[in-house]
């Protein structure tokens with residue numbers, strides 16, 4: 001695999017930190033927990049979509065696009081970061097928001113919704129959960145075309161093979177840092193949503209023969225469905241990166257028992273994880289993705305999945321702007 005062959009924009013100036021979390025590790029009494037600070041990636045408030053957008057925006061520019069169209073949930077970090085990348089490149093951006101939880105779209109809401117408006121989304125169209133989003137984005141693209149624009153559609157989460165290359169690059173960056181620090185990584189944990197992050201990491205760690213296993217904590221889909229989707233995406237991503245071998249199905253591992261009642265709906269474990277990271281390490285997670293992924297990390301440690309001497313890496317994929325849209329859920333109870 002040689003990512004340097006693929007056109008890429010640059011939105012982050014240096015590798016993101018790989019940090020040890022001593023107080024959290026001690027508190028959990030299990031393995032040594034490290035964090036990959038992809039919450040500190042570039043563009044407005046960072047997060048995992050920035051790595052994907054480096055490749056996606058390069059492709060949009062190569063195609064002469066002037067209007068980016070993408071989709072996400074009503075508090076989508078992906079929509080915020082795609083909009084920020086479009087602004088930076090001097091392009092317009094139109095958003096299709098899917099109201100996955102009925103009644104959850106509030107035009108005046110804080111969090112990412114506030115940032116959609118601040119960053120100057122050219123259009124925000126809200127549709128009910130279950131809408132055919134690709135078709136709805138195609139309609140928006142046709143509309144933009146009829147206005148004389150050159151539209152470019154980025155799928156939800158930026159999770160096609162091109163976007164997921166960003167997480168091959170993350171796996172390569174982690175391996176380089178692990179070598180620099182003489183720190184072997186025994187296991188990687190990440191949130192698994194639209195899947196580009198998890199699939200890219202698997203493609204990257206497998207493609208570099210590192211043997212590092214990745215467990216994705218689903219924030220929405222059921223285990224088998226998510227694993228099937230990830231397997232297809234991991235292979236498409238590997239192929240695009242020039243890998244010679246397929247990723248075996250057995251490399252894809254999803255846990256779906258931390259989703260709770262559904263996407264973006266709070267769980268006590270999510271709230272506890274957010275409070276624990278904030279109060280022991282000063283790290284802000286988010287209620288929709290990293291809070292549930294960290295609940296998964298804590299759950300796996302409590303199940304005894306890891307040895308005490310293991311080094312477990314939690315990939316922090318960002319999302320803290322969504323905290324401001326869920327103040328009651330985030331502060332509920334007192335967990336740490």
Ligand SMILES: *Cc1c(COP(=O)(O)O)cnc(C)c1O
Pocket residue numbers: 047048077078157159191192193194195196197198286289290317318319320
């Ligand atoms: C989108 C997102 C994820 C999930 O990443 P996918 O590549 O969509 O699976 C995780 N964390 C945050 C904060 C996100 O915004």
